[in-house]
Amino acid sequence: MTSKYRLYSFFSSSCAHRIIIAAHLKGIPLEFSYVDLRTGEQRGDAYKQAANPFGTVPTLVVSEAGAEADLVIRQSTTALEYLEEQFPGKTPLLPPPSDPVGRALVRDFTNLVTNDIQPTTNSKIGVRVKQIRDNVEDRNEFMTIVFREGFTAYEALIQSTRKPGESGRFTVGEAVSMADVVMVPAVDQALFYKMDIAAFAPNVMKIYEYLKTEEAFQAADWRKQGDTPEQFKIV
Secondary structure (H helix, E strand, C coil), X not given: CCEEEEEEECCCCHHHHXXXXXXXXXXXXXXXXXXXXXXXXXXXXXXXXXXXXXCCCCEEEEEECCCCCCEEECCHHXXXXXXXXXXXXXXXXXXXXXXXXXXXXXXXXXXXXXXXXXXXXXXXXXXXXXXXXXXXXXXHHHHHHHHHHHHHHHHHHHHHHCCCCCCCCCCCCCCCCHHXXXXXXXXXXXXXXXXXXXXXXXXXXXXXXXXXXXXXXXXXXXXXXXXXXXXXXXX
């Protein structure tokens, strides 16, 4: 069957960027439907009924000719796992099943970002902090504290698991993995808050800088999306 993949996205959504990176790495063409989080479109009935009752992005819709219904995936990590299972031979995001230790390590790094860093630094939490304290500086301070703690832990895990002789271009071993796919958008978000990540997580920054030279990661840059405002766009 021929599948079509439609991603409901927003230009600055780090969770959406994960799926964009994975799709590029695996050669999966995406169609886009943009949801404007600035206007609260994600909370409207049209989007919630059509795609995601949680009122969040991203949402990945997989359509197959002849299928009774579309597959709708409403969590980015679920989407990454799905794409990996569907296309395991195209730029694998996990080590092979014969390497359970490596697979567990990749998932450890991945969950550090998706469970510990990202949920507390997303725009919804930032808005709530600003509402409570009525101060944008308090919001930014909260964000930077979470990023610093999270990437300090990520750095420590890199240092404790890296093997002698490895190039240091990837989080785990010598190949891109799901950990890199989720880490790079999180660093992009931290850099938006003008954090000097190299000062406390130099290995994280080294990996980030290398991966940002790769086409798949460049394609997911928030400044290159179809709905990126003109004042932020780069070529």
